[in-house]
Amino acid sequence: MVNNNQQSKPRAVIIGGGFTGCALALDLQMRGFAVELFERGELSAGTSGRTHGLLHSGGRYCVEDVEAGQECIQENRILRKIAKQCIEFNGGLFIALTDSDVAYGDQFAKGAVECGIDIDELPPAQAIKLEPNINPALLRAFRVPDGAFDPLRLALAFAATAKRYGAVFHPYCDVTELLRRKDGQVIGIRCLNRHEDHFYTYEADVVINATGAWAGRITALANVDVPVRPTPGVMVAYDQRLVQCVINRLCIPDDGDILVPQRRMVLIGTTSFDHEDVDYIPVYQDQIQLMHKRAAELVPAVKNAHMRGAWMSARPLIASGGDARSLTRTFKCYDHAEQGAPGLFTITGGKATTCRLMAEKAADLVCQSLKINQPCQTRDLILDPYRQYFASVRSAS
Secondary structure (H helix, E strand, C coil): CCCCCCCCCCEEEEECCCHHHHHHHHHHHHCCCEEEEEECCCCCCCHHHHCCCEECCCCCCCCCCHHHHHHHHHHHHHHHHHCHHHEECCCEEEEECCHHHHHHHHHHHHHHHHHCCCCEEECHHHHHHHCCCCCCCCCEEEEECCEEECHHHHHHHHHHHHHHCCCEEEECEEEEEEEECCCCCEEEEEEEECCCCEEEEEECCEEEECCHHHHHHHHHCCCCCCCEEEEEEEEEEECCCCCCCEEEECCCCCCCCEEEEECCEEEEECCCCCCCCCCCCCCCHHHHHHHHHHHHHHCHHHHHCCEEEEEEEEEEEECCCCCHHHCCCCEEEEEHHHHCCCCEEEEEECCHHHHHHHHHHHHHHHHHHCCCCCCCCCCCCCCCCHHHHHCCCCCCC
Protein backbone atom coordinates (compact mmCIF):
# COMPACT_ATOMS: atom_id res chain seq x y z
CA MET A 1 0.00 0.00 0.00
CA VAL A 2 1.33 3.45 -0.89
CA ASN A 3 0.25 6.27 1.39
CA ASN A 4 -1.31 9.14 -0.59
CA ASN A 5 -2.20 11.29 2.41
CA GLN A 6 -1.53 15.01 2.11
CA GLN A 7 0.37 14.75 -1.20
CA SER A 8 0.78 18.53 -1.41
CA LYS A 9 3.04 18.52 1.65
CA PRO A 10 6.59 17.18 1.91
CA ARG A 11 6.30 13.67 3.31
CA ALA A 12 8.38 12.49 6.25
CA VAL A 13 8.62 8.98 7.64
CA ILE A 14 10.00 8.68 11.16
CA ILE A 15 11.26 5.32 12.39
CA GLY A 16 11.12 5.00 16.17
CA GLY A 17 8.38 5.97 18.63
CA GLY A 18 10.38 6.97 21.67
CA PHE A 19 10.75 10.47 23.14
CA THR A 20 12.73 11.83 20.21
CA GLY A 21 10.59 10.28 17.48
CA CYS A 22 7.38 11.60 19.04
CA ALA A 23 8.87 15.06 19.56
CA LEU A 24 10.14 15.05 15.97
CA ALA A 25 6.71 14.08 14.65
CA LEU A 26 5.30 17.18 16.31
CA ASP A 27 8.09 19.47 15.14
CA LEU A 28 7.95 18.41 11.49
CA GLN A 29 4.16 18.36 11.35
CA MET A 30 4.09 21.92 12.65
CA ARG A 31 6.58 22.94 9.96
CA GLY A 32 4.20 21.79 7.24
CA PHE A 33 5.22 18.17 6.69
CA ALA A 34 2.90 15.20 6.36
CA VAL A 35 4.40 12.92 9.01
CA GLU A 36 3.97 9.19 9.52
CA LEU A 37 5.75 7.50 12.42
CA PHE A 38 6.49 3.77 12.63
CA GLU A 39 7.31 1.93 15.85
CA ARG A 40 7.83 -1.83 15.97
CA GLY A 41 6.12 -2.05 19.37
CA GLU A 42 3.96 0.38 21.30
CA LEU A 43 5.20 3.94 21.79
CA SER A 44 8.14 4.05 24.22
CA ALA A 45 8.60 0.29 23.94
CA GLY A 46 12.38 0.68 23.74
CA THR A 47 14.84 2.69 25.81
CA SER A 48 12.38 5.54 26.38
CA GLY A 49 10.09 3.27 28.39
CA ARG A 50 12.95 1.97 30.53
CA THR A 51 14.50 5.17 31.83
CA HIS A 52 14.46 6.15 35.51
CA GLY A 53 12.58 9.31 34.56
CA LEU A 54 15.10 11.90 35.73
CA LEU A 55 14.54 15.44 34.50
CA HIS A 56 18.19 16.40 34.43
CA SER A 57 19.33 19.76 35.73
CA GLY A 58 22.62 19.13 33.91
CA GLY A 59 24.47 18.80 37.20
CA ARG A 60 25.51 15.22 36.48
CA TYR A 61 27.43 16.38 33.39
CA CYS A 62 28.53 19.93 34.21
CA VAL A 63 32.15 18.91 34.90
CA GLU A 64 32.89 16.07 32.50
CA ASP A 65 30.48 16.89 29.62
CA VAL A 66 29.72 20.61 29.60
CA GLU A 67 27.80 20.57 26.30
CA ALA A 68 25.40 17.93 27.64
CA GLY A 69 25.04 19.87 30.89
CA GLN A 70 24.09 23.05 29.04
CA GLU A 71 21.59 21.20 26.85
CA CYS A 72 19.97 19.58 29.89
CA ILE A 73 19.38 22.77 31.87
CA GLN A 74 18.06 24.57 28.79
CA GLU A 75 15.55 21.81 28.05
CA ASN A 76 14.76 21.28 31.74
CA ARG A 77 13.33 24.80 31.79
CA ILE A 78 11.41 24.33 28.55
CA LEU A 79 9.86 20.99 29.56
CA ARG A 80 8.78 22.40 32.91
CA LYS A 81 6.77 24.93 30.93
CA ILE A 82 5.37 22.87 28.05
CA ALA A 83 5.03 19.44 29.70
CA LYS A 84 4.36 20.19 33.36
CA GLN A 85 1.51 17.63 33.34
CA CYS A 86 4.20 14.92 33.10
CA ILE A 87 6.72 16.34 35.58
CA GLU A 88 7.18 16.37 39.31
CA PHE A 89 9.50 19.32 39.75
CA ASN A 90 10.77 18.27 43.15
CA GLY A 91 14.38 19.41 42.94
CA GLY A 92 17.50 17.45 43.72
CA LEU A 93 20.50 17.20 46.00
CA PHE A 94 24.11 16.35 45.23
CA ILE A 95 25.66 14.96 48.39
CA ALA A 96 29.30 14.23 49.30
CA LEU A 97 30.05 11.13 51.37
CA THR A 98 33.87 10.99 51.14
CA ASP A 99 36.77 13.43 51.10
CA SER A 100 37.14 12.93 47.35
CA ASP A 101 33.45 13.81 46.92
CA VAL A 102 34.05 16.98 48.93
CA ALA A 103 36.97 17.95 46.70
CA TYR A 104 34.89 17.26 43.58
CA GLY A 105 32.36 19.76 44.89
CA ASP A 106 34.58 22.68 43.89
CA GLN A 107 34.71 21.45 40.28
CA PHE A 108 30.97 20.83 40.41
CA ALA A 109 30.20 24.37 41.55
CA LYS A 110 32.45 25.85 38.86
CA GLY A 111 30.92 23.63 36.16
CA ALA A 112 27.38 24.50 37.22
CA VAL A 113 28.13 28.19 36.79
CA GLU A 114 29.63 27.54 33.36
CA CYS A 115 26.51 25.62 32.30
CA GLY A 116 24.08 28.15 33.74
CA ILE A 117 22.66 25.76 36.35
CA ASP A 118 21.20 27.37 39.46
CA ILE A 119 22.73 25.67 42.50
CA ASP A 120 22.66 26.40 46.20
CA GLU A 121 25.18 24.93 48.63
CA LEU A 122 23.46 23.83 51.83
CA PRO A 123 24.95 23.07 55.25
CA PRO A 124 24.75 19.29 55.83
CA ALA A 125 22.26 19.78 58.68
CA GLN A 126 19.93 21.73 56.37
CA ALA A 127 20.16 19.05 53.68
CA ILE A 128 19.25 16.39 56.27
CA LYS A 129 16.33 18.48 57.45
CA LEU A 130 15.16 18.72 53.85
CA GLU A 131 15.56 14.95 53.29
CA PRO A 132 15.70 13.12 56.66
CA ASN A 133 16.45 9.72 55.08
CA ILE A 134 19.66 10.68 53.30
CA ASN A 135 22.95 9.47 54.73
CA PRO A 136 23.53 11.45 57.96
CA ALA A 137 27.29 11.18 57.41
CA LEU A 138 27.18 13.48 54.37
CA LEU A 139 29.93 16.09 54.26
CA ARG A 140 28.67 18.55 51.66
CA ALA A 141 25.45 19.20 49.76
CA PHE A 142 24.19 21.24 46.80
CA ARG A 143 20.58 21.82 45.81
CA VAL A 144 19.86 21.66 42.05
CA PRO A 145 16.74 22.02 39.83
CA ASP A 146 16.28 18.31 39.09
CA GLY A 147 12.88 16.71 38.67
CA ALA A 148 11.17 13.44 37.80
CA PHE A 149 8.90 12.69 34.86
CA ASP A 150 6.63 9.84 33.85
CA PRO A 151 8.29 8.35 30.74
CA LEU A 152 5.15 7.10 29.00
CA ARG A 153 3.22 10.29 29.68
CA LEU A 154 6.00 12.46 28.24
CA ALA A 155 6.15 10.50 24.98
CA LEU A 156 2.36 10.40 24.70
CA ALA A 157 2.05 14.15 25.32
CA PHE A 158 4.29 14.86 22.31
CA ALA A 159 2.46 12.20 20.28
CA ALA A 160 -1.01 13.47 21.26
CA THR A 161 -0.13 16.99 20.15
CA ALA A 162 1.44 15.73 16.93
CA LYS A 163 -1.73 13.74 16.14
CA ARG A 164 -3.86 16.83 16.67
CA TYR A 165 -1.76 18.59 14.04
CA GLY A 166 -2.21 15.68 11.64
CA ALA A 167 0.67 13.26 12.23
CA VAL A 168 -0.15 9.56 11.80
CA PHE A 169 1.27 6.91 14.15
CA HIS A 170 1.76 3.25 13.23
CA PRO A 171 2.56 1.14 16.31
CA TYR A 172 3.54 -2.51 15.89
CA CYS A 173 4.99 -1.84 12.45
CA ASP A 174 8.53 -3.16 12.01
CA VAL A 175 10.55 -1.47 9.25
CA THR A 176 12.32 -4.17 7.26
CA GLU A 177 13.51 -2.32 4.16
CA LEU A 178 14.37 1.17 2.94
CA LEU A 179 13.02 1.90 -0.52
CA ARG A 180 15.64 3.40 -2.85
CA ARG A 181 15.94 4.62 -6.41
CA LYS A 182 18.77 3.49 -8.65
CA ASP A 183 20.72 6.63 -7.77
CA GLY A 184 20.61 5.69 -4.07
CA GLN A 185 17.92 8.16 -3.01
CA VAL A 186 15.90 6.84 -0.07
CA ILE A 187 12.24 7.26 -1.02
CA GLY A 188 10.34 5.36 1.65
CA ILE A 189 10.07 2.20 3.70
CA ARG A 190 8.66 -1.29 3.68
CA CYS A 191 7.31 -2.52 7.00
CA LEU A 192 5.63 -5.51 8.57
CA ASN A 193 2.37 -4.64 10.29
CA ARG A 194 2.58 -7.08 13.18
CA HIS A 195 -1.12 -6.76 14.00
CA GLU A 196 -2.09 -7.90 10.52
CA ASP A 197 1.00 -9.97 9.66
CA HIS A 198 1.11 -8.11 6.36
CA PHE A 199 3.75 -5.98 4.60
CA TYR A 200 3.09 -2.43 3.43
CA THR A 201 5.16 0.22 1.64
CA TYR A 202 5.10 3.95 2.33
CA GLU A 203 6.71 6.56 0.10
CA ALA A 204 8.35 9.67 1.54
CA ASP A 205 10.57 12.59 0.65
CA VAL A 206 12.69 11.96 3.74
CA VAL A 207 13.13 9.09 6.20
CA ILE A 208 14.41 9.91 9.69
CA ASN A 209 15.93 7.18 11.84
CA ALA A 210 15.11 7.94 15.48
CA THR A 211 15.61 4.45 16.85
CA GLY A 212 18.28 5.28 19.43
CA ALA A 213 20.32 2.23 20.38
CA TRP A 214 18.92 0.45 17.30
CA ALA A 215 20.03 3.22 14.90
CA GLY A 216 22.77 1.08 13.36
CA ARG A 217 20.26 -1.58 12.32
CA ILE A 218 18.27 0.93 10.29
CA THR A 219 21.28 2.55 8.64
CA ALA A 220 22.58 -0.91 7.72
CA LEU A 221 19.51 -1.27 5.49
CA ALA A 222 21.04 1.49 3.35
CA ASN A 223 24.63 0.22 3.72
CA VAL A 224 25.64 3.25 5.78
CA ASP A 225 26.52 3.51 9.43
CA VAL A 226 26.45 5.76 12.48
CA PRO A 227 28.91 5.75 15.40
CA VAL A 228 26.33 4.65 17.96
CA ARG A 229 27.55 2.55 20.86
CA PRO A 230 24.65 0.89 22.69
CA THR A 231 25.57 0.97 26.38
CA PRO A 232 23.23 -0.89 28.72
CA GLY A 233 22.78 -0.36 32.42
CA VAL A 234 20.68 -1.88 35.16
CA MET A 235 18.12 0.02 37.24
CA VAL A 236 16.41 -1.17 40.40
CA ALA A 237 13.12 0.03 41.93
CA TYR A 238 12.18 -0.26 45.62
CA ASP A 239 8.71 -0.41 47.12
CA GLN A 240 8.97 2.72 49.28
CA ARG A 241 9.30 6.38 48.41
CA LEU A 242 12.12 7.12 50.82
CA VAL A 243 12.97 10.60 49.52
CA GLN A 244 11.01 13.42 47.97
CA CYS A 245 13.71 14.87 45.71
CA VAL A 246 16.36 13.35 43.46
CA ILE A 247 19.50 12.30 45.36
CA ASN A 248 22.79 12.39 43.42
CA ARG A 249 26.25 11.36 44.55
CA LEU A 250 28.60 14.36 44.36
CA CYS A 251 31.22 12.65 42.19
CA ILE A 252 32.20 12.10 38.58
CA PRO A 253 29.58 9.98 36.76
CA ASP A 254 29.66 6.50 38.27
CA ASP A 255 27.56 3.37 38.71
CA GLY A 256 24.58 3.91 40.99
CA ASP A 257 25.01 7.66 41.38
CA ILE A 258 21.34 8.75 41.08
CA LEU A 259 18.31 7.86 43.21
CA VAL A 260 15.00 9.09 41.74
CA PRO A 261 11.61 9.18 43.50
CA GLN A 262 8.77 7.96 41.29
CA ARG A 263 5.22 7.87 42.69
CA ARG A 264 5.45 5.49 45.69
CA MET A 265 8.88 4.13 44.77
CA VAL A 266 12.52 5.10 44.46
CA LEU A 267 14.73 3.99 41.57
CA ILE A 268 18.52 3.66 41.59
CA GLY A 269 20.56 3.82 38.38
CA THR A 270 22.63 2.84 36.70
CA THR A 271 25.53 0.65 35.63
CA SER A 272 27.35 0.98 32.31
CA PHE A 273 28.80 -1.74 30.10
CA ASP A 274 29.00 -2.88 26.48
CA HIS A 275 26.67 -5.47 24.99
CA GLU A 276 26.10 -6.43 21.37
CA ASP A 277 22.46 -7.59 21.31
CA VAL A 278 20.26 -4.67 22.35
CA ASP A 279 17.14 -6.84 21.96
CA TYR A 280 18.24 -9.15 24.75
CA ILE A 281 20.25 -7.77 27.65
CA PRO A 282 20.43 -10.02 30.71
CA VAL A 283 19.74 -8.49 34.12
CA TYR A 284 22.89 -9.47 35.97
CA GLN A 285 22.53 -10.29 39.66
CA ASP A 286 25.89 -8.77 40.60
CA GLN A 287 24.79 -5.45 39.09
CA ILE A 288 21.54 -5.55 41.05
CA GLN A 289 23.56 -6.08 44.21
CA LEU A 290 25.86 -3.19 43.30
CA MET A 291 22.85 -0.91 42.78
CA HIS A 292 21.46 -1.96 46.15
CA LYS A 293 24.78 -1.16 47.83
CA ARG A 294 25.06 2.26 46.14
CA ALA A 295 21.44 3.15 46.91
CA ALA A 296 21.97 2.32 50.59
CA GLU A 297 25.04 4.55 50.65
CA LEU A 298 22.89 7.48 49.57
CA VAL A 299 19.82 6.54 51.62
CA PRO A 300 20.51 3.89 54.31
CA ALA A 301 16.80 3.07 54.69
CA VAL A 302 17.01 1.28 51.34
CA LYS A 303 18.47 -1.66 53.31
CA ASN A 304 15.00 -2.27 54.78
CA ALA A 305 13.08 -1.76 51.51
CA HIS A 306 12.06 -4.54 49.15
CA MET A 307 13.05 -4.60 45.50
CA ARG A 308 10.01 -4.09 43.32
CA GLY A 309 11.78 -4.75 40.04
CA ALA A 310 15.05 -4.62 38.12
CA TRP A 311 15.53 -4.05 34.40
CA MET A 312 18.07 -3.19 31.73
CA SER A 313 18.08 -0.34 29.25
CA ALA A 314 20.55 0.48 26.47
CA ARG A 315 21.67 4.08 26.05
CA PRO A 316 22.45 5.19 22.47
CA LEU A 317 25.81 6.86 23.17
CA ILE A 318 27.93 8.48 20.47
CA ALA A 319 31.09 6.37 20.10
CA SER A 320 34.30 8.33 20.49
CA GLY A 321 36.73 5.83 21.99
CA GLY A 322 37.39 5.18 25.66
CA ASP A 323 35.13 3.47 28.16
CA ALA A 324 31.38 3.97 28.20
CA ARG A 325 31.42 6.36 31.16
CA SER A 326 33.64 8.75 29.18
CA LEU A 327 31.30 8.94 26.18
CA THR A 328 29.38 12.16 25.66
CA ARG A 329 25.70 12.38 26.58
CA THR A 330 25.03 14.99 23.91
CA PHE A 331 23.47 14.07 20.56
CA LYS A 332 24.25 14.10 16.86
CA CYS A 333 22.20 14.55 13.67
CA TYR A 334 23.38 12.84 10.48
CA ASP A 335 22.49 13.51 6.84
CA HIS A 336 23.46 10.28 5.10
CA ALA A 337 23.64 11.94 1.68
CA GLU A 338 27.39 12.14 2.23
CA GLN A 339 27.46 8.32 2.56
CA GLY A 340 25.48 7.75 -0.62
CA ALA A 341 21.99 7.58 0.90
CA PRO A 342 20.34 10.97 0.31
CA GLY A 343 16.93 11.27 1.91
CA LEU A 344 17.97 9.30 5.00
CA PHE A 345 18.72 11.05 8.30
CA THR A 346 19.59 9.82 11.78
CA ILE A 347 19.17 11.51 15.15
CA THR A 348 20.70 9.70 18.11
CA GLY A 349 22.47 10.11 21.44
CA GLY A 350 21.24 12.62 23.98
CA LYS A 351 19.02 12.27 27.03
CA ALA A 352 15.29 12.04 27.59
CA THR A 353 15.52 15.59 28.96
CA THR A 354 16.83 16.86 25.61
CA CYS A 355 14.36 15.05 23.32
CA ARG A 356 12.63 18.24 22.18
CA LEU A 357 15.95 19.90 21.32
CA MET A 358 17.09 16.78 19.48
CA ALA A 359 13.89 16.88 17.44
CA GLU A 360 14.39 20.58 16.68
CA LYS A 361 17.93 20.08 15.39
CA ALA A 362 16.96 17.04 13.34
CA ALA A 363 14.05 18.97 11.79
CA ASP A 364 16.39 21.87 11.05
CA LEU A 365 18.70 19.53 9.15
CA VAL A 366 15.83 17.97 7.19
CA CYS A 367 14.43 21.38 6.27
CA GLN A 368 17.86 22.59 5.21
CA SER A 369 18.29 19.59 2.89
CA LEU A 370 14.91 20.26 1.25
CA LYS A 371 15.48 24.04 1.16
CA ILE A 372 12.42 24.63 3.37
CA ASN A 373 12.52 27.76 5.50
CA GLN A 374 10.25 26.97 8.44
CA PRO A 375 11.36 27.69 12.02
CA CYS A 376 10.80 25.44 15.02
CA GLN A 377 7.56 26.15 16.90
CA THR A 378 7.79 23.72 19.82
CA ARG A 379 9.73 25.74 22.40
CA ASP A 380 6.64 27.49 23.73
CA LEU A 381 3.85 25.12 22.67
CA ILE A 382 2.02 23.67 25.68
CA LEU A 383 1.63 19.96 24.99
CA ASP A 384 -1.80 18.34 24.92
CA PRO A 385 -2.80 16.02 27.79
CA TYR A 386 -1.15 12.65 27.22
CA ARG A 387 -4.52 10.84 27.38
CA GLN A 388 -5.54 12.63 24.19
CA TYR A 389 -3.27 10.32 22.21
CA PHE A 390 -5.97 7.67 22.61
CA ALA A 391 -8.88 10.04 21.95
CA SER A 392 -10.54 11.03 18.70
CA VAL A 393 -8.34 13.42 16.75
CA ARG A 394 -9.37 16.90 15.72
CA SER A 395 -6.97 18.73 13.43
CA ALA A 396 -5.34 21.88 14.74
CA SER A 397 -6.22 25.10 13.04
